[in-house]
Amino acid sequence: MTASLNGRVLLLNFSYEPLGTVGVARAMCLVIRGVVFVEEFDGQRVLRSPREVFRVPSVVRLRRYVNVRRRRQTASMKRLRIFVRDHFRCQYCGRKSAAPELTLDHITPRSRGGRNAPDNLATACVACNTRKGSRTPEEARMPLLTPQKPLGIGLEHLLLCHYAESRPQWRKYLYVEGVPLKEGRRESA
Helix, strand or coil: CECCCCCEEEEECCCCCEEEEEEHHHHHHHHHHCCEEEEEEEEEEEEECCCCEEEEEEEEEECCCCCCHHHHHHCCCCHHHHHHHCCCECCCCCCECCHHHEEEEECCCHHHCCCCCHHHEEEEEHHHHHHHCCCCHHHHCCCCCCCCCCCCCHHHHHHHHHHHCCCHHHHHHCCCCCCCHHHCCCCCC
8 A cells, every 4th residue: 555645653662652644754854864763664555665664653753762851841832732731622602613713811911911822722612702802701701611831741641542542553652552542541550
């Protein structure tokens, strides 16, 4: 079966810690340059060049350890991470929407000294964000449906588990072997 360059490949640190995903083209470049080990192949999928046939990797592991803890701690906050934390649901009316239809609302408005921190940001639809304006939820009589929490490292793991729903060979690298991914629980030791 010939493959296209569409799709994702799980990228592991040398220590087998999941780092994220990369596209098939990027993964193939890493394999050819000798930067990674191929841990799993994507079934019988292959890429063909005029002279060669390459099996498509599904899981690759770096040949050197990369310390990512500092980078994760100082990484800038991303709107997608807030949307995932809030399950793509407006925290005021409860309506679920796609990311382009959502906004981020400052619970304590910036005009009143509200910080740009995850625990002061909530996912909101455009209508609710406009209605709330520069007021607090109490002043606008728009209580939050769920308390806002800081973003944890587990959120990246949650995103990887979401990708892995269609990739069973990733499960053992994400420490969810034998556990339904939709429940988000880890297997007990």
